[in-house]
């Protein structure tokens with residue numbers, strides 16, 4: 001919960017969807033996981049986990065005295081990122097040049113074209129601060145995480161493969177794999 | 181860490197033993213050396229109802245026997261397709277749990293029943309309606325009872341006997357790999373309280389049995405235990421929601437020759453070449469059942485799994501790092517007790533009453549390779565929630581190791597990933613790595629079952645269940 | 647309920663709609679309406695937890711959460727005349743988590759282990775039934791949960807525990823590699839064994 005000093009930070013952007021655009025936006029977003037290159041978020045550097053959620057409205061609990069309607073569906077974008085939220089949103093705007101117009105281009109107040117500095121400004125304007133952020137490994141970048149996972153997998157494979165071999169063979173195999 | 185002690189002192193509900201089917205809360209016992217499962221399909225609803233109607237009176241309940249053991253017992257379990265074939269209304273059918281309605285074959289991908297374990301290779305019917313469970317003291321008793329049941333079935337047009345699965349205990353109540361099996365069971369409050377130490381859960385007053393509703397529907401479970409019967413777990417509507425339970429039936433073929441061979445070759449690199457110790461590390465018990473966490477250097481000669489206190493052990497304080505009993509050992513995975521941390525809080529809602537029986541002849545000890553015979557375990561368990569109790573154990577604990585800090589390691593006793601990359605870490609100085617992981621166990625059939633109370637079964641047969 | 651029927655998943659990520667799953671990772675997105683006093687209570691709670699790390703020790707120890715956040719939304723940014731509104735009648739609590747293993751197991755752990763914590767977070771939310779018993783708490787979360795239209799993890803096959811272990815292992819391997827270069831084969835044997843003994847929890 002070291003939101004201040006941590007390297008990882010939370011990003012939350014909530015934007016109203018242009019009336020009538022909700023279905024098109026939703027089907028575009030749900031189609032993204034089948035996109036040939038995988039999720040476009042893989043191209044935005046520093047993204048650990050991210051999501052787009054259509055928020056049809058705020059919750060109205062049966063116990064709450066009066067409803068609190070949003071007036072229109074909203075789009076929630078959240079991400080857990082390396083570095084600052086502002087830098088990240090700039091990277092989103094610079095990277096998702098094909099996708100952003102299909103996404104935030106369907107939101108109220110978004111500049112056209114929905115790319116570059118204009119988009120970054122729009123996203124920052126609609127960002128919402130975080131109350132409490134929990135990160136299990138706040139100082140590890142995406143790159144560091146994937147590299148470490150790779151070391152782990154290679155070492156385990158080596159252990160299973162070489163266990164029956166003598167120390168000389170293990171040493172050779174280890175150094176071949178991990179020589180500094 | 182213990183679970184919260186209730187504010188109100190309450191007496192545990194009394195199970196209606198005359199209405200709950202037998203063989204669930206307590207096993208019939210090892211004198212019943214034979215078990216047969218008859219798969220019956222109901223092609224014609226009315227025939228099915230008449231047949232069941234006559235069968236109801238013969239169904240063995242959980243009421244204690246006063247006049248000695250019957251030569252055979254009879255129990256009736258139904259699948260979702262079976263309930264439909266017997267004419268239950270759509271509204272009532274909708275009140276059964278999602279996973280039961282989907283059926284085991286539909287959950288194959290999640291359960292790890294893929295590759296050679298996939299439903300298309302099963303040798304028991306993937307769709308079944310009614311499963312009769314017959315236990316018998318002897319082969320003769322079994323033969324006689326089965327003949328009667330077959331003859332009875334033959335009297336109805338519109339019923340078909342699809343499959344018979346014969347299982348029988350092996351000498352010493354071992355499973356085919358050679359380990360004593362079936363004795364570590366959860367303690368049920370008001371039923372098997374004597375098993376509470378190690379088999380129940382701890383609250384501030386010490387060990388107690390698990391709420392009856394964890395295993396039988398119509399009674400409070402651990403979530404509603406303190407609500408004084410106000411808050412009952414989800415169950416089918418009407419008479420089927422009381423004294424009933426869900427069941428899991430799995431035919432698990434065991435490759436005994438491969439298991440022995442793997443032990444032999446792997447032990448060559450294991451300290452001391454100790455094959456028996458390595459086997460015990462995989463299971464978490466020595467072959468006679470002695471838990472290795474209590475007895476790391478060898479089995480206790482006088483260990484009896486059914487003795488009171490035989491299962492009274494925990495892992496965390498004595499063996500957090502698994503140097504005695506590996507974190508990945510079968511019994512430490514399938515019932516981690518306090519191993520995940522936070523006492524039993526993360527494991528006590530995932531217990532099951534196991535009632536499995538082996539099938540097929542034992543592989544002779546002197547065999548040097550496969551003998552072409554099929555053998556394995558008919559795994560059966562009873563639970564109030566298939567998803568929370570059986571599936572969660574199968575999926576999160578056996579098919580994956582993350583909860584235990586073991587990454588994607590699967591239970592080494594059962595099967596490895598399709599790409600042959602699995603391994604098991606046996607902690608030690610230095611640790612030992614078993615791998616690559618073979619597939620010792622292949623799924624050959626499976627059903628999710630519903631075992632009604634006897635009143636409920638009568639209502640189904642009378643067409644009044646709803 | 648706005649989350650599709652479970653049952654599409656393969657692997658340990660179970661119990662939630664397909665949109666909430668990427669590999670082993672599960673997304674949870676929950677909104678709730680907050681009573682008036684929550685706008686004072688929640689910021690105080692957040693600050694306290696941020697300043698006193700031991701208070702979140704159990705959350706860390708549960709070890710199946712990669713990232714989570716709680717946010718109190720009190721107003722919405724203005725987006726010109728066509729935007730519906732900016733002022734809200736009530737504050738709203740937004741919770742998101744990125745975790746692994748099953749949805750049911752996750753909420754169970756929240757109820758049983760973090761009972762008090764969960765009550766503190768949701769105490770000011772309308773309709774919160776308490777963290778225990780688990781049944782009503784799960785229903786409450788289900789009711790207020792939204793399914794993601796798209797969910798992404800950069801390392802979908804890794805769980806939070808695996809990541810933390812790998813991050814500890816990688817420098818140990820690098821360090822041992824430095825040493826191994828200089829060791830004779832005879833010295834290597836003992837050093838290797840000691841290395842594995844030390845690192846076994848991370849494998």
Ligand code: HEM
Pocket residue numbers: 355356357359360361362363364365432433434463465469510511512514515532534556557559570573574578593594621
């Ligand atoms: C052919 C496959 C299997 C074999 C050979 C096998 C063998 C064993 C053995 C030898 C024991 C120790 C004896 C005992 O505790 O009664 C045991 C315990 C157990 N097994 Fe299995 N098992 C198999 C499959 C499964 C499956 C699929 C599950 C669950 C999904 C499971 C759940 C359990 C449980 C819950 C225990 C009790 C652990 C305890 O309470 O300490 N087993 N098994």
